[in-house]
Amino acid sequence: MTEHQIIERLRRIGWRDGPLPADGLRLARVAAQHRAGYELHDGEHSFGAQPAGHFLKRGLDPSERPAVGDFVEVEPGQPPHIVRVLPRRTVLSRAAAGERYERQLIAANIDYVLVLTGLDGDFNPARIERYLSLTEDSGAQPVVLLSKLDASADAIGRIDALRERLPEGTPIHAINGKDPASVAVLAQYLQPGDSAVLVGSSGAGKSTLTNTLLGIDKMATGAVRAHDSRGRHTTTHRALLPLPSGGCLIDTPGMRELKLTGEENLDLFADIEELAESCRFADCGHGSEPGCAVQAALDSGELAPERWRNYLKLRDEREEQAATLEARLRRQRGGRPVERPHSPRGKRERD
Template identity: 70%
Template sequence: MPPMQLSADLEDRLARIGWRTLALPDDAPADAFPARVSAQHRAGYQLDDGAATFNAQPAPRFLKAGADPLERPAVGDFVLVVPGTPPQIERVLPRRTVLSRAAAGERHQRQIIATNVDHVFVVTGLDGDFNPARIERYLLLVAESGALPVVVLTKADQAHDAAAAIAELRRRVPPPVEILAVNAKSPDSVAPLLAWLRPGDSAVLVGSSGAGKSTLTNSLLGQSRQATGAVRENDSRGRHTTTHRALLRLPSGGCLIDTPGMREIKLTGEESLDGSQFADIEELAQRCRFGDCAHASEPGCAVRAALAEGRLDPARWQNYLKLRDELAAAADSLEAQLRRKSEARVLTKALGRRLNEKYGHR
């Protein structure tokens, strides 16, 4: 059976909210139609079909206790919906990009932040919130997502020397990552971001509370739709004014996902340092005289030479070491968890066989 073709009208409506597919899966239910998840609430989901928003419930299998959280609908997903009262989300369609982090706590579990976005705006205030090491951590997560990062430095109108902050960050964040300093309250100042929010484009905002994500969203919307709040003077931290992720359609034709502030940015263990903004450091390490160089006191160490000559920023090197060790620990935790799950499945199957042998099939 050939894939189910969309009508020109439906395809045009979906294209407004980032749809890139020309047809539905060939096994899609006959009455199913696609829509995009624009918000998730305790009571269900809000969907957007390109013409209007409406509420829907997930199919029962998504709510099972053992269901993989990564397979459940997330904000940004395109889903197949079956009509009803209420409509039901039948299936999550393949994702182009997935931005995720490790959830807080000891147990390793990934938490999806947003899907099907083209760009991730890493938002940081040019006040006490400015932290190049934290920005590097965000960029490591973004590199794994498949989306492209843009660093947005807000509160440029309050900064003592925004140009110096950009120069400091550029020493830590090599091109082609874009770095912009803006006044989030000014539509004219944030207008350059519209280059990544053209019709059909999607982007997500990430950053700590008080960084100005909701203020930035309101300026791009041209209206005060997202709640905003003041920050503490001692540390420039704000309270959570955005309580859930929400996909909003902008006048420019693009879609923007606003997210609550993140207090913790844990690596998932699946990130890679050699393909990220630290690729140059990984390449430097390959030039060391000894393959097992610890970059401490060994002769012929290319890393120490770069540090001595000023070609490698010391703070960037220290953060690289920190992230490398954290990534290794996260990867070990992930491997151990997968091993435990595998062992549990084997034990469950063995127990099932013993019960069948003793009592027979029922």
């Protein structure tokens, strides 16, 4: 097979122009990770592989190991072995559950993050804001998908309310995941060479949507609970799926916990931070202080209380995670904690 043919084959799974591996090595993309090893795809065939020994070293940062969506160099053998992870152009990650700080990769080398939420009892604007905050640091474009359009009695009202809450220009599409005509709007994000990751809570309809995009019932689906529209985890692991459209979709299990990494900018709330900059005092606590622009916006209805509360929650979580990350990095460098100067008491008016 010629180099041109190899590149054309790799483009079917999202490969962008770049040098091919040295002689004897094979280029493939991580399609899934299992306890027994990895499933790779070379643009034509899927095959199993094991990680090379250096990926198994104790203490290795998990982000340095192969993840779904990675392009990797593979050494032939029985079984083949992944010897190198190529540089990632985009990464979607979250902080892993637990007190110990650890970043968990969700998907690599993606162009779009499709955030799926049902228009039924699953509808939760605060959770959508959390997903979009995580997406900010990924390098990929977020797209909000509102599923179960056929089962919602107040779809228009919920969509309009969400548009007011999210930044202008954020793509929002209401769909019926079972209807190919309804999901045709997603073709613009799944063109040949495009890669998208599908995220959302259990029961939102990810597997149903994936089956419709595939044109076959490949992913298991299940019923949701009547009282909250949540479902069981029918998808048990992340998996990269080449689509008939020429794009690639990474389906993910429902995520019960979405912890920020501490490196988000929270650009989603840029309007709130601009308001805070307009307060009379630079260290305004946005409570009963005179000249508080945030409280004025809350009183006038310009700023919704629930959005303000979610901003505070995400901001505090980001700062806590950032401090944990900083402490971890100091320990790795063998340094001591840096004492921060105490802020002077009393309010300081802006210049």
